[in-house]
Amino acid sequence: MKMAWQEIMKSKTRYLILGAIIFLISLLTMIISGLANGLSYDNASLIKELPAGTFYMEEEAEGQYNFSSLDGETMEEVETVSSEVMFLSIQMGEIEDADEKRHSVAFVSTANNDYFPSIETGGLVLDASIMEEGITAGDGVTNGMLDHSLTVDEFVEHQKFSHAPVAFINHDDFQRMYSTDDFQLAFIPGDEAPHMDGYNQFTNDEFLDTLPSYSAEQLSLNMIVVFLFVISGMLFGIFFYMINVQKIATYGILKAVGVKTSKLFKMMWVQMFIITVIALLLSVAISQLVGIVMPEGMPFLLTIDSASMMSLVFLVIGFIGSTASGIQISKVEPMQAINQGGI
Incomplete structure (x- = not known):
């Protein structure tokens, strides 16, 4: 030394x-x-904030979540495997404020949800980053695929997807916007991942790797x-x-x-x-x-x-x-x- x-x-x-x-x-x-x-x-951050678990996607979707579809019968089948399952759908879209300014968002609809805000019909919960664009709680916003406005209920931290603020929306409003009652993904928290025929399984990190931009x-x-x-x-x-x-x-x-x-x-x-x-x-x-x-x-x-x-x-x-x-x-x-x- x-x-x-x-x-x-x-x-x-x-x-x-x-x-x-x-x-x-x-x-x-x-x-x-x-x-x-x-x-x-x-x-x-939408995915990273979830606990470790397993995502289930329709096998025919070939690893592309937006092509996956889980209908009511499929959801009941998954629920028999795990009572803790959460269903969700994600679609990129936009909202328009009172000044007719458009904001890109990622619409997220969930069912059996223990991790994200619960939304009433006509309500909207946004990631707090969108406040920088002038949107505040109580504002009314519109979307071209809806015949009624949505009210911003509150804001949440660290909920983004594909670099866009997440907009949590009631599934009824989501259904009217995208003309589908099906969900895209099922998520079961925990280390145990029960096998289900006809579905591809992904850990949180593996699911992120299916996103081309990520x-x-x-x-x-x-x-x-x-x-x-x-x-x-x-x-x-x-x-x-x-x-x-x-x-x-x-x-x-x-x-x-x-x-x-x-x-x-x-x-x-x-x-x-x-x-x-x-x-x-x-x-x-x-x-x-x-x-x-x-x-x-x-x-x-x-x-x-x-x-x-x-x-x-x-x-x-x-x-x-x-x-x-x-x-x-x-x-x-x-x-x-x-x-x-x-x-």
Whole structure:
């Protein structure tokens, strides 16, 4: 530990550059991860707020919920399997306020519902984000497929689907709008997922992956995060390789006076750990600050747990990268290294 710290103090600029690179890459990774998590939540908080469970979709729908249809007979069959089943339908649409301004929403109708607001006919419960567009409780709104207006009863937090505010609506109004009495999905909470012939089963995450906009968006952002981790590993390896090349003669002398190779590796690992931990602490602190100062409408979500997990990944990558670059230490022959000289 002492030898490693003395080496850092002796070559401050060298290790400062490494620390700055780790800091910048880790900060960028955390910010992109926060944006990915924020977009994920903004895209499907309606589903993410549900407890873990199983979604059932008609097999003929081939994984597309809007093509699935559960009629009354099917619903009775599902209810015999589980008394806790909830049925729901989701359709993208729009509402028009008193100023004839249109607002995109995701209409949601439910039955046997224990997780979402219960709505009376002619009522409407909206996600609170739509308040930014000027809609308030008690307002009357219309829809071109209804012959009567809807009254905004209240607002709820964190209920969005496909980046649109959710509009919870009574099933009678939903039926008039879309000319169907069938529901699209059945949801059974809990770990047990009874099998039913003719239906595909999806966990919460698997159901989200069936949504094209969600899966494509998350795949792109997660690939960027993965590449940043790969790049950071390569930088660790390259930087420590360059340092080790410059210290070949020093390693030769240390080996000549009896210092074991394992101790030289430990010195390198301590240096990596010190530099990386300092850089990561700064990255975590600034990324949390970014989440606070971000504009309210910007989807950004990075918990301390997520940031800590990424920091642990960076430490593992740093250990692997530095170890791979340090293999040459074990190959150093004292006399040969001394004869070659070094910087």
